Amino acid sequence: MKIYGVALLAFCFLFGKIVGTFLGQAIGIDGDVGGVGFAMVGLMFAQGWMTKKGWMLTETKNGILFWSSMYIPIIIAMAATQNVKAALSGGWVALLAGVVATLLPMLLVPLLSKIGKPKN
Amino acid sequence: MEHIESLLIKNGLLFAFLFVGVIMWLSYQISHRLLNNKIPGVALAVIVGLGLAFLGEKKGIADLPLFSGMALFGGAMLRDFSVVATAMGADIEKIKSAGIAGLISLVVGVFFSFLLGVIIAFAMGYTDPESLATIGAGACTYIVGPVTGTALGVSSEVIAISIATGVVKTIVATVGTPLLAKSISLNNPHAAIVFGGLVGTTSGVTAGLAATDPKLVPYGALTATFYTGLGCLLCPSLFYFVLRFLF
Numbered sequence: 001m002k003i004y005g006v007a008l009l010a011f012c013f014l015f016g017k018i019v020g021t022f023l024g025q026a027i028g029i030d031g032d033v034g035g036v037g038f039a040m041v042g043l044m045f046a047q048g049w050m051t052k053k054g055w056m057l058t059e060t061k062n063g064i065l066f067w068s069s070m071y072i073p074i075i076i077a078m079a080a081t082q083n084v085k086a087a088l089s090g091g092w093v094a095l096l097a098g099v100v101a102t103l104l105p106m107l108l109v110p111l112l113s114k115i116g117k118p119k120n
Numbered sequence: 121m122e123h124i125e126s127l128l129i130k131n132g133l134l135f136a137f138l139f140v141g142v143i144m145w146l147s148y149q150i151s152h153r154l155l156n157n158k159i160p161g162v163a164l165a166v167i168v169g170l171g172l173a174f175l176g177e178k179k180g181i182a183d184l185p186l187f188s189g190m191a192l193f194g195g196a197m198l199r200d201f202s203v204v205a206t207a208m209g210a211d212i213e214k215i216k217s218a219g220i221a222g223l224i225s226l227v228v229g230v231f232f233s234f235l236l237g238v239i240i241a242f243a244m245g246y247t248d249p250e251s252l253a254t255i256g257a258g259a260c261t262y263i264v265g266p267v268t269g270t271a272l273g274v275s276s277e278v279i280a281i282s283i284a285t286g287v288v289k290t291i292v293a294t295v296g297t298p299l300l301a302k303s304i305s306l307n308n309p310h311a312a313i314v315f316g317g318l319v320g321t322t323s324g325v326t327a328g329l330a331a332t333d334p335k336l337v338p339y340g341a342l343t344a345t346f347y348t349g350l351g352c353l354l355c356p357s358l359f360y361f362v363l364r365f366l367f
Contacts (some may be wrong), residue, residue: 009201009204009205010201010277012204013200013201016204017200020271021304023357024271026339027213028139031252032151032201035156035200035271036200036203036348036349036352036353037203037349037352037353037354038206038353039200039204039205039207039288040183040204040206040349040352040353041207041349041353042339043204043205043207043208043296044207047207047208049322051146059209062321064152064205064207065169066205066206067201067202067205068202068205068206068208069325070198070202070205071199071202071203071205071206071263072144072162072323073137073141073144073193074194074198074199075166075169075195075199075262075263076140076143076165076166076168076169076194077136077169077190077194078169078194078195078199078205078236078283079166079169079170079173079194080140080143080169080170080172080173080180080181080182080187080190080194080289081171081173081176081180081182081190081191081194082170082180082276082279082280082283083173083174083177083178083179083180083275083276083277083279083280083319084170084173084174084180084268084280084344085174085177091126091281092244093240093241093244093255093281093285093288094258094282094284094285094287094288095239095282095284095288096240096244096287097236097237097240097258097259097285097288097290098259098284098285098286098287098289098291098292099288099289100240100259101232101236101237101260101285101289102288102289102293102296102319102321102324103227103291103292103296103300104232104235104236105232105236105318105319106293106296106300106304106318106319107304107345108225108228108229108318109304109305109306109311109314109315109318110230110304110305110311111223112221112224112228112314112318113221113305113310113311113314115221115224115314116219116221117309118222
């Protein structure tokens with residue numbers, strides 16, 4: 001049933017948020033730190049473990065995949081609910097940072113491609 | 121008319137589903153038919169979203185009663201929920217086979233993008249570690265930015281800048297990849313794995329690789345899938361601590 005997948009996802013999400021909140025508390029930040037990342041790692045392990053046990057049925061998976069496919073629409077809704085007027089004053093930051101943070105990492109491709117390159 | 125409006129307001133979340141669906145359909149059509157996929161539909165839809173946010177104030181379009189459901193749809197809870205779900209697309213076995221080069225490029229890519237974002241934000245006058253970390257995270261992807269910003273409790277303005285940064289990155293990756301591919305020897309799966317890890321913004325990586333050589337798309341997407349998760353893990357934690365120590 002799809003709800004099993006959604007429930008597993010919700011469990012991993014809450015688990016990650018709790019770990020992130022504890023980490024946040026430990027370092028004195030009000031809020032969760034890396035909760036999404038912990039939740040993702042949790043989901044990957046839970047999925048691997050359940051697949052091994054033969055519990056990861058297609059329908060279960062589909063419950064998770066549905067939410068996975070919703071992330072782009074959600075990002076669009078989020079973009080539409082931002083305080084863009086206030087952000088405009090910082091427009092050049094976004095433009096510059098976006099261009100530089102794309103082009104410079106691209107230039108590292110030839111360098112890092114040398115690592116473990118299969119010899120022909 | 122009034123009845124219909126009050127009905128739509130009462131069912132705000134469902135109206136938001138419909139509304140975003142229409143935005144995406146239109147954006148994909150325009151991207152496909154008019155722009156020849158030069159700007160991916162996703163990037164276009166995000167730009168439309170940011171444009172619509174001008175109709176309101178603090179909460180963007182959700183300030184208008186008719187679109188109040190957009191605040192729930194695009195809120196932190198559903199956003200983080202769906203981002204976690206994308207981890208399904210990337211199992212541990214696959215990252216093992218992507219090899220050490222993919223792993224290194226992921227770490228270098230997240231760190232380098234964050235660093236460049238921070239440097240530019242600092243040069244443009246931001247000095248508090250929270251804003252710097254959020255804009256640096258936005259230079260990773262348009263998801264890492266808001267996730268980091270929400271965790272660190274920065275203002276909506278800074279979050280919007282971080283999203284805008286990520287959107288710019290998607291567009292530059294899409295348009296720039298086919299142009300730069302030859303000069304960075306991006307013509308084999310191995311390089312594509314490294315490329316996905318370094319650039320990381322999934323829609324930009326996949327669209328850019330598709331425009332370069334469709335055969336390379338899965339290899340780039342493989343590492344790029346991990347990029348946002350890694351960024352969400354490192355930016356609001358380790359990288360933020362380092363910034364807080366420095367500023």
